[in-house]
Amino acid sequence: MDEKGNLVKLLELDDDFIVDLKYASADNFTGQKIYHSNECYMDRHTAVILIEAKNIFAKDGFRVKVMDAYRPISAQKKFWEILPDNNFVARPPDMSKLKVFRPTHLNGLCVDITLTDIEGSEIVMPSAFDDFSERASLLCQKTSEVGRRHATYMKEVMEHVGFRAYENEWWHFYDVSTEPTPFMDFQI
Template identity: 40%
Template sequence: MADDKKVLDDGELVLVKDYVEEIITDLKYSTEDNFTLKVIYNYSDAYLRYGTVKKLKKAQEIFKKKGYRIKIWDAYRTVEAQRFMWEIYPDDDFVADPNIGFSNHNRGTAVDVTLVDEAGNELKMPTGFDDFEAVMNYDPEDEKNKERTENASMLNEIMTSCGFRRSTTEWWHFNDTDKYPVVEGFNSII
């Protein structure tokens, strides 16, 4: 656990697990288990801005009281990784076009998450991670989706109460409401 007595600037990029031990990290883009079926980046630890991590820690504390843990699927992502994703899937509803702007992942202020129970099992959610087709066809009013919709609503409610804003197209994607610049020259050995 990082020394909490060290005063950090909220804009500093930090390793999430150093500040929120309970969070599970399973970065999908460090494996082929993602919509591209390719490894997008070569690090498996989640990094975010310290200010964003403080908000995530607050959310984790609330989820813990309910018997859940946050699982991170994606956090900080390099600009190079963003360009690679855009080359594979140039649809700005789901992938930010790096030629006209950047994703909040490139700023270290976006996190893709789900919830797991105490045994580590993922809760049922509207779709799988990065399942863009299913997202477009998901009907939250359908009775068979009730549990999935309730779980996603709980995730959204708590994350929003802690200072995040959910993406309108992805139930798993949350942006910090505070703004930071794009991270340049990232080295995963910080």
Template identity: 55%
Template sequence: MTIRQYGNLVRLLDLDEDFIIDLIYATPNNFTGSVVYDSPECFIDIDTAKRLIAAKDLVKKDGLRMKVWDAFRPVSAQQRFWDLLPDNDFVAYPPDMAVITEFKNSHMNGQCVDVTLTDTNGKELLMPSAFDDFTQKARLDCPETSGEALKNAIYLREIMMQAGFTPYIGEWWHFYDKNPTPARYTETIPK
């Protein structure tokens, strides 16, 4: 098998074909209502991919699968999101690539992922909200969240933490790689 790699980014399915890839921003079925990504291929930081594979293997032992909604995101896409929703609780402010010198784990370097869980047939488990829900329902500490949805989201969070990710409190689906060496942000997505 050929592994497509561009700098720190690698095509996830070249490393492990057991993921369900549903890059929401490569379709018009997202909060923008239009296709944002030029490619439906899921690229991710190589070290982040290894941690995500470890998480996927843990849920597989429990008879579940992992679906990836987002991983690497071009800086231009981040700018587009910010232009539509300038709220730092839900969309990170895009960097000025001409002057930035310090980087952090982000979608813009493939060191963050947006994921959910499915059954073995690919049917998504009940979670507290839909993906990219910009309300309090996206938070695990939302008082309205309970029962099976809360249980599933907590399970996902615990698995991801065990594999080396840090959850984002404002979105049950968003996880930062704990990689201590953030890569540079990337302007383009590999095709």
């Protein structure tokens, strides 16, 4: 098994996920390829509870598409250079001062997901991924009722297994059920 510290390759634990890391191509808000590959790493515990959520979604006729998971510190620095807005892009950490860690992409304790039908076609959600408008918020009422219903269902399942939703981005979930580990710059 390919492991890097607390990180594991999701598809080695369960190959029923659709992995489409948006930053492994130019199909993202930066317009640039940020990651070197589409290999999806995350914290081992985060992967286990994501698999639990995936199994619940599967019973209801859905699959899970992962659009982001572990992110190197250097990638976060690139994002901040492009969009220095704390509402959508976290400021890169000063690792010389940081002593306490929290769940983030930088330690593999966050995932960005959407749901698809069984064939892999994305279902209606409130907005596109990385939509930096109010439409991305779980609280926005200016989106389709169907999209809000899907996002609410996804949030309920993810929170049931140990994640916490980020209210400004319907796709973003923190693993709050495990102890945060230090941030890394392992390249993917």
